[in-house]
Amino acid sequence: MLLIGERINVITKAQRAAMEARDPKPIQEIAKAQVEAGATMLDINIGPAEDDGPQLMDWIVKTVQEVVQVPLCLDTTNLDAIRAGLKAHNNEWGKPMINSTSGETVRLNTFMPVAAEFQCDIIGLCLSGSGLPADANERCAIAVDIMGKAAEVGLPIENIHLDPLVLMLNGNQEQAMHCINAVEMFQTLNDPPMKTVVGLSNIANTAPMEMKGILTAVFYKMLVDAGLSGAIIDTLEKDFMEVVRTGDPASVYPAEHVEKTMKVMRGEIMYAHSFLEV
Template identity: 40%
Template sequence: MFLIAENINVMSKTIGPALKERNPKPIQELAKAEVETGVDYLDLNIGPARKAGDELMTWVVNTVQEVTDLPLSLDTTNPVAMEAGLKVHKGRALINSISLARMDEELPLAKKYDAYMIGLLWGREGMPRDANERGMIAAELMYKADEICIPNEDIWFDPIVTPAVNVDTNQVKPCLEFMDMLQDIAPGCKSTVGLSNISNGTPTHLRPYLNRTYLMMLMKYGLYSAIVDAFDSELIKIARGERSEIVKLVHRMM
């Protein structure tokens, strides 16, 4: 499984100020620590970055690339900032993410810079209600990508994991159901999730257990990659196949 480290995030109490002040030290130290955990990509989440987003993304990509050769996942809803990051990225980047609302602007960027892309299954009316709506959104994104010759194998669909504690809008089961149907509706396309979203709102000491359990559930349906807390060593072991006994137990209970 491909693992994308989530920890360089504008919402972080240390990374947020470092981004604002253009202070490379905390970012580079965290990037090096993430690399040591054995992840495959580093996500750089700068948020909407409405003001000088292009300059910020350029700076943070260059800052991280000074200390690692790992490929980067560029995480912003600002298309101008996204392209700025893609311009200076060495190797093959991952665009995180492209939704229906931004596909006309950002699909051409994936093609132009030969980047992988995360297709975010957020509909025009918001959160999809079930697996079928996710499938419809995935199909539309896939067809639009195909029109400009982006191969299915370069598309990683994110079905949108939401907190398990939100009973009224719980999407745990629909995400699993979408995973089960993915290869039927989008052959060759891959999958990813923002795993830590599942445990938002739960007590801090319980979050790792919920994250690990849901990861194992998703693995039953062939999850290709996940955006994770790089410093949850037990989760990393599960993703790398080092805890097969407990994974099999969870799968038997599903």
């Protein structure tokens, strides 16, 4: 399982300040902590970084790889910054990854050639120009577009990690199963099976703090059962990492709660923030 630590992120105040000041310490500390906790790759989210994207990415990639021996997932919409990051990346620790292209033509035309040029990995987010995908079939159609583009530009499709686009459970309950089904279907699109990855925390967006843990853990377990090969996660969440280790949410949460949460994911019980308490 590819476990991509999500904590180096411009949205976090402390990380943002460190990026702006080019202060290596806070970034290196959180990089080390994530790898010690089990991350096998680190996401480097510098945001759009319009002013100094390439310089920032170059600096941060070197700064992080000074202290951890894992490949990095370069997360920005700034293509010049991506290029700079790929150049700076130490491939001794593994292939870098671009986060991400979508199925939108403009994105495919710009990001895929760069992935091909560097022969690196890339996340293919199943989002098209025409709004959110309605179900697993629509996600597969977008996946096929992404794979087609890879073939066109000379990127091995083994380098693509298909992301079904996780939406928050609250308000999009039926989408949870569409995601799980999409992960299963993606694998049938190629032999050997396509790799898959999800931004896991999305599932618990807008849910109360006390619910985030179990929602994330149960959804992860269901995705893994469907054949998921990678996830962008918070490896510093101890409870979650315990579930990753045991493969069983019931090792952390009451079995009855896990069972009920699975029913909510499957749409058999309507979601409400306090559904566990009924």
